[in-house]
Amino acid sequence: MKSFLKIIVASALFGIGLGVAVAYVEVRPWASANIRDKGPARETLANENALPRVEVPELTYKFGNIERGASMSHVFKVRNVGAGMLTVEVGSTTCKCTVGDLSKNEIGPNEETDVLLEWTAKTAAGPFRHGATLMTNDPNRSRIELTVLGEVVESSSLSPSEMYFGTVRSGESKKLEIFLASNLDEEVKILNTDIYDEQLASELTLKITSAETSELPFPESTNGLKISATYQSGKRIGPFRGWLELTTNLAKAKKLSVPIGGTVVGDISVFGPGWNAPRGLLRMGSFASTKGKQVKLNLTVRGEHAKTTEIEVQKVDPPELQATLGEKHVMNEKLVHVPLIVEIVQGTRPLVRTGEPASSDATILLKTNHPKADQILLRVHFSVEP
Amino acid sequence: MKNTIKKWPTLGLVFCLSGLVLFSLASLLHSEEATDTEQASAASADQAESENDPVARNGPIFVDWPQPKVVLLFSGEMDGYLEPCGCAGLENQKGGLKRRHTLIKQLEAKGWPVVSLDMGGQIRRMGPQAEVKFRYALESLMKLGYGTIGFGARDLQLSSDSLLYVLANLDQETNPLVSANVGLFGADSPFAHKYKVIEAGGKRIGVTAILGHKHQPAIENSSDITWVEPAQALRELMPKLESENCDVLVLLAHADPEEATNLAKQFPQFQLVATTGGAEEPPNRSHTIEGTSSHLIEAGHKGMYVIALGLFEDSKMSFRYQRVPLDHRFEDAEEMQAMLISYQDELKGTGLEGLGITGVKNPAGQFAGSETCADCHADATEVFESTPHAHATETLVDLDPPRHFDPECLSCHATGWNPQEFFPYASGYLGLEETPHLTSNGCENCHGPGAAHVAAELGEVDATDAELESLRAALRLKVIDNEGNQEGQALGVVVKKCMECHDIDNSPDFDFQEYWPEVEHEGKE
Numbered sequence: 029m030k031s032f033l034k035i036i037v038a039s040a041l042f043g044i045g046l047g048v049a050v051a052y053v054e055v056r057p058w059a060s061a062n063i064r065d066k067g068p069a070r071e072t073l074a075n076e077n078a079l080p081r082v083e084v085p086e087l088t089y090k091f092g093n094i095e096r097g098a099s100m101s102h103v104f105k106v107r108n109v110g111a112g113m114l115t116v117e118v119g120s121t122t123c124k125c126t127v128g129d130l131s132k133n134e135i136g137p138n139e140e141t142d143v144l145l146e147w148t149a150k151t152a153a154g155p156f157r158h159g160a161t162l163m164t165n166d167p168n169r170s171r172i173e174l175t176v177l178g179e180v181v182e183s184s185s186l187s188p189s190e191m192y193f194g195t196v197r198s199g200e201s202k203k204l205e206i207f208l209a210s211n212l213d214e215e216v217k218i219l220n221t222d223i224y225d226e227q228l229a230s231e232l233t234l235k236i237t238s239a240e241t242s243e244l245p246f247p248e249s250t251n252g253l254k255i256s257a258t259y260q261s262g263k264r265i266g267p268f269r270g271w272l273e274l275t276t277n278l279a280k281a282k283k284l285s286v287p288i289g290g291t292v293v294g295d296i297s298v299f300g301p302g303w304n305a306p307r308g309l310l311r312m313g314s315f316a317s318t319k320g321k322q323v324k325l326n327l328t329v330r331g332e333h334a335k336t337t338e339i340e341v342q343k344v345d346p347p348e349l350q351a352t353l354g355e356k357h358v359m360n361e362k363l364v365h366v367p368l369i370v371e372i373v374q375g376t377r378p379l380v381r382t383g384e385p386a387s388s389d390a391t392i393l394l395k396t397n398h399p400k401a402d403q404i405l406l407r408v409h410f411s412v413e414p
Numbered sequence: 415m416k417n418t419i420k421k422w423p424t425l426g427l428v429f430c431l432s433g434l435v436l437f438s439l440a441s442l443l444h445s446e447e448a449t450d451t452e453q454a455s456a457a458s459a460d461q462a463e464s465e466n467d468p469v470a471r472n473g474p475i476f477v478d479w480p481q482p483k484v485v486l487l488f489s490g491e492m493d494g495y496l497e498p499c500g501c502a503g504l505e506n507q508k509g510g511l512k513r514r515h516t517l518i519k520q521l522e523a524k525g526w527p528v529v530s531l532d533m534g535g536q537i538r539r540m541g542p543q544a545e546v547k548f549r550y551a552l553e554s555l556m557k558l559g560y561g562t563i564g565f566g567a568r569d570l571q572l573s574s575d576s577l578l579y580v581l582a583n584l585d586q587e588t589n590p591l592v593s594a595n596v597g598l599f600g601a602d603s604p605f606a607h608k609y610k611v612i613e614a615g616g617k618r619i620g621v622t623a624i625l626g627h628k629h630q631p632a633i634e635n636s637s638d639i640t641w642v643e644p645a646q647a648l649r650e651l652m653p654k655l656e657s658e659n660c661d662v663l664v665l666l667a668h669a670d671p672e673e674a675t676n677l678a679k680q681f682p683q684f685q686l687v688a689t690t691g692g693a694e695e696p697p698n699r700s701h702t703i704e705g706t707s708s709h710l711i712e713a714g715h716k717g718m719y720v721i722a723l724g725l726f727e728d729s730k731m732s733f734r735y736q737r738v739p740l741d742h743r744f745e746d747a748e749e750m751q752a753m754l755i756s757y758q759d760e761l762k763g764t765g766l767e768g769l770g771i772t773g774v775k776n777p778a779g780q781f782a783g784s785e786t787c788a789d790c791h792a793d794a795t796e797v798f799e800s801t802p803h804a805h806a807t808e809t810l811v812d813l814d815p816p817r818h819f820d821p822e823c824l825s826c827h828a829t830g831w832n833p834q835e836f837f838p839y840a841s842g843y844l845g846l847e848e849t850p851h852l853t854s855n856g857c858e859n860c861h862g863p864g865a866a867h868v869a870a871e872l873g874e875v876d877a878t879d880a881e882l883e884s885l886r887a888a889l890r891l892k893v894i895d896n897e898g899n900q901e902g903q904a905l906g907v908v909v910k911k912c913m914e915c916h917d918i919d920n921s922p923d924f925d926f927q928e929y930w931p932e933v934e935h936e937g938k939e
Binding site: 119150155156157177187188190192193194204226245266267269270271287289290291297299300301303304307309311313357365 | 697
């Protein structure tokens, strides 16, 4: 039995050894997967020694923080540590990089050249990574990627960069704060504010006060202002959107634009593709009679009456228009939603209901037991083509 | 024993072959962290001659990859780029769902099981167009077979009605939305999974997602969203996730690399931690997070890249990393083109008013249209008409699908819009039929609204000579010495105007001093 084991072990060792030897000859460890087959160059050891070999001591350079608009550059060294002539060409660069001229495309043995990467910080504040690809005739490294990275910073920061009010219940108000901070020594001042939307301007109140450094969201900030905004919803239902323009004393940020957004909703709201909330209108568009059209809307009921509110279809005009309510989903005590399928079935006769002046609106009248809204009228526009 | 001795050469041959196979594999997989650069192939290098060749430009992909057990495809921060805009030429731009779909189909055609994971951030703006876009982005990703999708802050800033609509209409069987720390419409809402386990290629992949600290202020105003500190949420989740006996645990962090790194150190059970918030261009290799064996993955911005991570049954090289540039090596997939057609159709059907886009009063006045300018400024008009500016709206109409109902395109392809904020001024372009005199990127987009100047010059209103001159002066622009947008050039009023449309996204190669001679014009005649 011992002899049997010896034979097995010896056989295994011999086999593995032979396998390793064969593999070593077939796939040399220094010959990695990216070798470019240059035919005769690999035929003899003497020829292999005559090949160029590229060496780039540094592939990545960190610029650190760059102020927006500034330019930075870095020189990468490319060496030929082989015996043959090394050729280096710029393969590609990412769009914000420029690669300086290679002082020479051919690099002799034991020589080196410079590759200059330049980048102008045109992008918004935040991290960046860019680079260039060099193509070489080194059979072991046909592509080399050089990378520069860092962070674009601005002399001032707005945080949050917008005034987002989310959902505002009709008749209620909502308040938020944003900070304008200076990241340099300059003391920031707001010289003027403008809201380029008359309705929004009437609904929004701004208050500007000095902020404590501890309140500012960026540790590098030296001073800043707190802008408190209160949105008081009026008669409008649906989305509101606009821009606040701040005029400041900052040399590099004289004008700052702050998007403002949110949605005013009533106790019962409608949402879905083609639904125009401010006008209470569903646009179904034009479609062929042979195809018909279906739109899925959602009715959302909010507030203390959400769970007890029942909705039913009371009247639809014209009769070719179908409205079907789906199953009620209770999300929580104060939020319920109900699907509403609006459909013109295939084969409906040609019919135009696109409102004045061509025709009148189609309508869907919903009946509810909600104390503040016993009826909901949905206007519908569509055109059934022959 | 005799039989055994007789089998000795056979056993030797078997061991020889075993050794050969072992060594061949070892030598192929000798690097723990292979990079796509190091895997460049001779075949693709030979194509480097052509500037337009995407492989030459952006590198070959999946070179020497053997059959993986499974490929994890990471994406995130699409930022509303359902497609590259095309302004700078599609061959110069990366990204788009059409190309992403083709990539996935190609990998699947090779028999590689693909698990697609998204870190969230489908949109980058607010308002009704963003709501429509989010819905299409989500539907598209589901059509692409995404197993898991996290939330970005912008995604959660959509109106409550819009979010509820999208979520309520998701097929809950295939709902890919995941978040360990965000609750929608109640902490225990059915709309997002705390984690998901996906089985593919014989592997069990456990995935969860978080929304980082950085984004919490952006959603604190929404009463329908609850946010829990990510580490706390993960501490509560880990026992359950670990009990799933997964082969790989993945954390998708819609955060920034620093927060994701800290979470990886606190929860080293995650072998892979993918994060948003890094640079626009993702790295060409993965990075091991210091003090852990976890790897940090970034996918860049705007959907220009996806990161493919192949898992292999190999102790020396258990995974390979590939940054995949979504360039024009990938053809446009018809299914995603159909989605884009539907998206544009919906924008058309909804109309500008339905998208909440109403004219905002321009403090400088009303727009008259370029044809009115042409009545007096003949020479300038001749130059203008020879430039693409004169056909800017037509360009949108001729696209497939047409984009002239898309506010994000109209803002630079019509007259009288704010180019950076995507809204029209009160007398600006509204449509081909409503305002035919305001097609093209007309004179007034640079010079300012000219209706008051026209009315005064035509005697429609009374104006003194001083008032006439004042109105003329308000519309004049002068190029200053060495004006331009390159290093060392003067960033004057004119070049700043140009850069409102010729921005980094839509005109990355814009060089004022090179472009200006093409549109140069002066004076009235």
